[in-house]
Amino acid sequence: MAELEKMAGVRIDGLQYTNYNRELFEDLKAAGLDCVHVTLAYWEDARQCLTLFSKWNRHFVEHSDLIMPVKTGADIVKARETGKVGIVFGAQNCSPIDAELGLVEVMNGLGLKFMQLTYNNQSLIGAGCFETEDPGISRFGKNVIAEMNRVGMVIDMSHSAERTTLEAIDISSRPISITHANPLSFKKSLRNKSKAVLSALTERGGMLGFVLYPLFLKDGAETSLEDFTEMVADTADRYGVDNIGIGSDLCRNWPYEVVEWMRNGSWTFETVYGEGGAGVREWPKQPEWFEKASDFIKIESGLKRQGFHSTEIDKILGLNWYRFMDESFAPQS
């Protein structure tokens, strides 16, 4: 690990799901971001993920002046030094490993460094946050957690149900992540997290990324930057300033069909609307102060106005994610 002081000022977004093109990669640069965790897959199986990786390989060829792949903490340092945006891959579901334990190491080798154990539904591993029942972590799930710990693939419980999440924190021998969610106290939502979860997560060294997806914000698109930074301050008061970051969940340049596919995958013939409200056939509207990646810089001034010191701001906007990724991406020694 590079000395943390040297990495002060590093900026990392702990989750985005965007249909990138050159303009949008340039917007990541304009945001001052050194690294972004991007969603590779929602429902795709192992074979389909190979195609998704190959599409990203084309991005790396065509935009080699703007982006580079990240598999280690050292890669983040290199991205920063060369003025590129490092791209970390993650999946919002365990579908990339099919039902095959050995695929954890194979997918890790391909650069999948985050994996949610569930999306919104019951998976082969655990329960998603939209299920009414939550049986916790399955037999397969325990093996997957141990294997993710071994190879250095980070467990992400952003969309998982409460018991499944608490069990994952407990079973994992390494700190885990909730890359994009807010405290339940800020906004009642199936996706936001209870005090029990946030305490267990942060006590074990895990990371929470605050989300800017409007459905998980206090007043949706009307939520102010001040509301958001107040929530950050409240969370810092409760759980400290070392285990929090940003996971904006910024979704850009996708047609409506994509959010419908995120919700419905291939598991239903009916249209499920999630927390967006029945019949609402559009992406939820973002707060006007966070509509694009480069709005990331506004969070910095918001945190300043909220009274955070610059060393705290550095931690929240990147240094915590950097430290966590650097430690977590290494294979278990």
Add this chain to the structure above:
Amino acid sequence: MAELEKMAGVRIDGLQYTNYNRELFEDLKAAGLDCVHVTLAYWEDARQCLTLFSKWNRHFVEHSDLIMPVKTGADIVKARETGKVGIVFGAQNCSPIDAELGLVEVMNGLGLKFMQLTYNNQSLIGAGCFETEDPGISRFGKNVIAEMNRVGMVIDMSHSAERTTLEAIDISSRPISITHANPLSFKKSLRNKSKAVLSALTERGGMLGFVLYPLFLKDGAETSLEDFTEMVADTADRYGVDNIGIGSDLCRNWPYEVVEWMRNGSWTFETVYGEGGAGVREWPKQPEWFEKASDFIKIESGLKRQGFHSTEIDKILGLNWYRFMDESFAPQS
């Protein structure tokens, strides 16, 4: 690249297809081998290859004192320095990339560093040596060759037909390989190679690995070590000593069903016997002087008796493969 003099004495087998276990990995060590190109797949598609990679990952975990994966020339140096046998993966067919150009880079990233453009049949890329017609390299094939050149995956034409092979040598911007075959002049076989092929191959810096699979030897299992080393000497006289090595094609610890599957895959409902002879339901018998990997050391004394100098022997038994792999595995600059 490590200075070639420092690598004098490196020993590399340019192809084996063995069902390895601890005892057989120990036999690679006993052979003095620093690196072996092993066959990962014959007919398996992209998804099935992921499972094959995951099986090898278990070998690397369970026998980490004996073997390590090799993706670069530097890895071969490291294997030699740490007293391990480096394992390079290859496929005997282009099935690992399905019909998808982007999978060349994905498979290369997983460590597939050799790929035959065809096995014995017509593939999506070209004709195998058992076909009666040979249309040469297809449209897809030209793109695949360019992409293999770009990422540093080596083209292997061991099982390909004549025109397809000559076109691959010509189209490829980098030297290619025939990892396991002998000159046609030594033994008439669909699998052995003409003077036209061997001239074109070696003139462009490509490598030929002499094969010890009995069907491609002068007198089958009765072929003597002296017959074999005479062929090596004859080839060295014709094409020089810098582009030849060993690709033993040693097949060990497989039931008969495996050679049947190699020949029949899923492309026929009848039993095809290849050059083994109709109705022969067993693996062909090896010469008694080459029945196991550790018999590799006998080739050294055979070459000495044939009159080769020790610097020539070093080249043939490993240094040529090392130089070729080191150069070829690097991405195109």
